[in-house]
Amino acid sequence: SNIARAADDGARAILLTGEGRGFCAGASLKAIGGGEPGDQLRRHYNPVQQAMADSPIPIVTAINGPAAGAGAAIALGGDIVVAASHSYLLLAFANIGLVPDAGATWLIAKAAGRAKVLEMALLGEKLPAHDAKEAGLVTHVVDESALFDAAMDYARRLAAMPTVALGLIRKQVKAALSGTLEETLALEAEHQTLAGRSQDFQEGVAAFLQRRKPEFKGK
Missing domain, CATH: 1.10.12 (Lyase 2-enoyl-coa Hydratase; Chain  A, domain 2)
Structure with missing residues (x-):
């Protein structure tokens, strides 16, 4: 994976963020089409989450906007999670008859407990950044304009450590x-x-x- 390759090439920390106005909206329903949703997970999202978990170097994620579905799981897979104040997490799976995936169930249950993961998964409502921090899911919340600098500061600090x-x-x-x-x-x-x-x-x-x-x- 690119994560393992980065470590092999000498990287000592990874900073992961989204491009544009959001972090990641998760799997495309159009891409799934008539196929099995689980197949897309096994081919694409699960390997990413596993590579993040197995990384020999620390990972900082910077949530620059909405992080929904599998995108929320990837955002929460970081060791240090920095979120812009306007961003939010969303597990909307139940709203369309699906279940949380890409490790979201495990990550949120372990970090925030049974009540929080069930609230997010069953109700399918947005969890604002400040509430996510209060729940123990996010490390630091900053203004949108300060997000990249704050996340990069964490990454540089980690890269200089043993x-x-x-x-x-x-x-x-x-x-x-x-x-x-x-x-x-x-x-x-x-x-x-x-x-x-x-x-x-x-x-x-x-x-x-x-x-x-x-x-x-x-x-």
């Missing part, structure tokens, strides 16, 4: 959402060993002892 550790943190959090305490403790110990072998850890310790700012290389 990439190996950040990738392991992403894996730990994902595993913790469905794992037990015992499984989490074991994974933390395993990941701490891997992080401790990184060049960035050596640089972090050296910088601390020398009382200077670390210069992480992402290795």
Whole structure:
């Protein structure tokens, strides 16, 4: 995928946003036509969501307008989610006889709980950016004019941090959402060993002892 390729090419963070006035309206009903909606998900949207989840580098999503359907799921797949104040999330599937997809059910249930995901999925109403932040779905809400700069600031900050550790943190959090305490403790110990072998850890310790700012290389 392009996400994995970016990491292979040396990228240390990804910024994902929409083009134009909206983030993403989700799947096209015309494109589905007489086919099976699930086929389009398996071919297009599910691989994107899985690639985001498996990314070895952090992802910032900037919601620049409406994020509906599968588009809402992709927006919420970011590690840091920055939303323009006028933007909103929308799961309108039930309004046309379908169900949430592209991971929206899992992402919202894990972040905001059963009541919120059922409210969004059953009623099919817009969830404004500020309400999404209050529900724990969005990291930061800013004015539309400040969106790109705010999202880019997060991306630059993450890109300057120890990439190996950040990738392991992403894996730990994902595993913790469905794992037990015992499984989490074991994974933390395993990941701490891997992080401790990184060049960035050596640089972090050296910088601390020398009382200077670390210069992480992402290795």
